[in-house]
Amino acid sequence: MAIDNAFAKQSIQEHFGSDLLGHEEPFGLLTIEINPEKLIDIVGWLYNHPELKMTYLTDLCAVHYPEQSGREIAVVYHLHSLPNNLRVRLKAFLPVAGGHIASLTGIFSGANWMERETFDFYGVQFDGHPQLKRILNMDEMDYHPLLKQYALEDETREDKDDRFFGR
Amino acid sequence: MNNLKVNQNGQLSALDTIDGEIATLNLGPTHPATHGVFQNILKIDGERIISGEPTIGYIHRAFxxxxxxxxxNQITPITDRLNYCSSPINNMGWHMTVExxxxxxxxxxxxxxxxxxxxxxxxADHLVCNSVIGVDTGALTGFTYVFQEREKIYELYEEVCGARLTxxxxxxxxxxxxxxxxxxRKLRKFIKEFPAKLQEFDNLLTRNRIFMDRVIGAGPISAERALNYSFAGPNLRAAGVDYDVRVMNPYSSYQDFEFDIPIGKDGDxxxxxxVRQEEMRQSLRIIQQALDGMPAGKHYADVPDFYLPPKQEVYSSMEALIYHFKIVMGETAIPAGEVYHSVEGAxxxxxxYLISDGGRTPYRLHFRRPCFIYYQAYxxxxxxxxxxxxxxxxxxxxxxxGELDA
Structure with missing residues (x-):
């Protein structure tokens, strides 16, 4: 059986069932929404799976959706199975206040700084991270700048009027 | 001085101290031996490093x-400033993502x-990197030789887009x-002359006993650790893993060209x-093939919503004027969607990783920056x-x- 999106989806579904909250395939990349509490189990299972071999963490970041109450932050993991050339994107939704998720540093050493970056920008707490502190911004900063409530431009500026362009 | 091995280029298993004194050395943020703004707080015992802790973010620009x-279209200049030694790759990667x-x-x-x-x-990127390795071992000559070649590449960029660095x-x-x-004309001249120059640089360093003694065994990493740290590119290939995006997920017609992926063994x-030396030769091979097989056709796709129309049409046709206005004012409608695209950067x-909600700007754009990810293994x-x-x-x-701090 070919190791493809359908196979990956089916195997995860068979093994984790109700912890899979949804799936789609935008641009051919299998995207699975998972129960944040089962992150370590699922990633560890994918890592050790004899056929899937998801042993490469390509990317880790977060997205803020302020209008989704209770699940504002999506932590997005891109895993890659180099032997099969198959990517899987995992998404775990957390509340913006007090949202926390397990750290992947026990599985991927490379997750360390990626999680620090995500904490720095979004304030996501990664449980079990060895050194969760800011990485790109200064330590004294008291907010997480990539959250949507922080407008990029100084709102007191008067020299730019965007009304005419409908924004 | 019992059981102490001071072994140049060697990794010591037990971290014994020479005289029980550990000093803290603040290497950087502006240190003449590091190229760029890097700070490392090192615990050292004599000349030997016990541990190091990098601090990054000195040129963070919140991209x-x-x-x-x-x-x-206004995000392209941001991507220039990621890896500024090879900006065109960043630009192209971004264009391809939107496409x-x-x-x-x-x-x-x-x-x-x-x-x-x-x-x-x-x-150009590999030339800088490899010649700088020479500089750090005390061999400045090779650096000055190959920078002339890099200059020629910059002239080629200039011929295409008018800019050189960004x-x-x-x-x-x-x-x-x-x-x-x-x-x-310039490109053909470059292809003809560059191999000899590269060979000259190669002769200076590659089999040079002094250089080899300095670099063999310095800073090694195993393939397992490199993969675990999500290494990519030449650093991963030097450790012996043949992962190259150009081959594994070909983009921009890379499947049409024949080239080899050099790999190393020890990751030092x-x-x-x-690996970088050989990649330059392979790149030259690809350029030669692309030049020889250059298809006829237009140099742009039919995407009037994104591609600025020629100026004379803007002045003479209503449609072109509208497109021009919309592009310049950033009023182009983008479909909603979520896309990850990757290219083999230097x-x-x-x-x-781009998420669009259909608005005029990305809802979220995340750059997977290889430097940021592998520097944590340092x-x-x-x-x-x-x-x-x-x-x-x-x-x-x-x-x-630039790529480290985004």
Missing amino acids: EKLAERRPY KLIGAELPKKVEYMRVIIMELARI TNVGRIGGFERDFSPEFD TYDRFL NGELGY PEMIQGAMLSDAILTMSSMNVIA
């Missing part, structure tokens, strides 16, 4: 936040043109103009040096090594401050 307010999102069909010619520019950029080359949908006859500074897999790679090896390790990893 991901900036991108959330900029129309798509993937909007579903643009590109003429073969555009893809071949892009391949030429990207491979030139790879050569190129902003091409557009979503293609190139603003076709390659000029002058570009063609020497292997990284050799340092490895350069990824763009403390592990220098532990137990000599201070001078730590400098070599950093330059051979090709850590670029």
Whole structure:
């Protein structure tokens, strides 16, 4: 059986069932929404799976959706199975206040700084991270700048009027 | 001085101290031996490093936040400033990401043109990295030789887009103009002359006993650790893993070209040096093939919403004027969607994770920056090594401050 999106989806579904909250395939990349509490189990299972071999963490970041109450932050993991050339994107939704998720540093050493970056920008707490502190911004900063409530431009500026362009 | 091994280039298993005194050395943020703004707080015992802790973010410019307010065509200049030694690759990667999102069909010619520019950029990047390894071992000559060649590559960029360092080359949908006859002449001259220059550089360093003694065994990493740290690009290949995005997920017609992926064995500074040397030769091969097989056709795709119309049409046709206005004012409608696209940057897999909600700007744009990801292995790679090896390790990893800090 070919190791493809359908196979990956089916195997995860068979093994984790109700912890899979949804799936789609935008641009051919299998995207699975998972129960944040089962992150370590699922990633560890994918890592050790004899056929899937998801042993490469390509990317880790977060997205803020302020209008989704209770699940504002999506932590997005891109895993890659180099032997099969198959990517899987995992998404775990957390509340913006007090949202926390397990750290992947026990599985991927490379997750360390990626999680620090995500904490720095979004304030996501990664449980079990060895050194969760800011990485790109200064330590004294008291907010997480990539959250949507922080407008990029100084709102007191008067020299730019965007009304005419409908924004 | 019992059971103590002071072994140059060696990793020590037990971290014994020479005289029980551990000093703290603040290497950087502005240290003459590091190229760029890097700070490492090192615990050293004599010359030997016990542990190191990097601090990064000195040139953080919040690109991901900036991108959330900029129309798509205005994000290209941001990508220039990631890995500024090979800006064109970053630009092309971004164009391709947007093209993937909007579903643009590109003429073969555009893809071949892009391949030429990207491979030139790879050569320029590797030249800097490898010659700087030479500089850090005390061999400045090679650096001055190859910078003349890098200058020629910059002249080629200039011929295509008018800029040299932060190129902003091409557009979503293609190139603003076709390659000029002058570009063609210069490129053919470069292809003809560069191998001899590269060979000269090779003769200076590759089999040079002094250089080899300095770099063999310096800052090694095993394939398992490198994969676990999500290494990519030449650094991963030097450790013996043949992962190359150009081969595994070909983009921009890379499947049309024949080239080899060099890999190393030990993942040390020497292997990284050799892998980059060979990659430059392979890049040249690709450029030659792309130039010979350059298809006829247009240098831009049919995406009027993104590709600025020629100026004379803007003045004479209503449709072109409207498109021009919409593009310049950033009022182009983008389909909603979520796309990840990656290209093989000079340092490895350069990824763009783009979420569009249909608005004029990205909802979220995340750059997978290879430097940022592999630099975290640096403390592990220098532990137990000599201070001078730590400098070599950093330059051979090709850590670029712009890409590291975004």
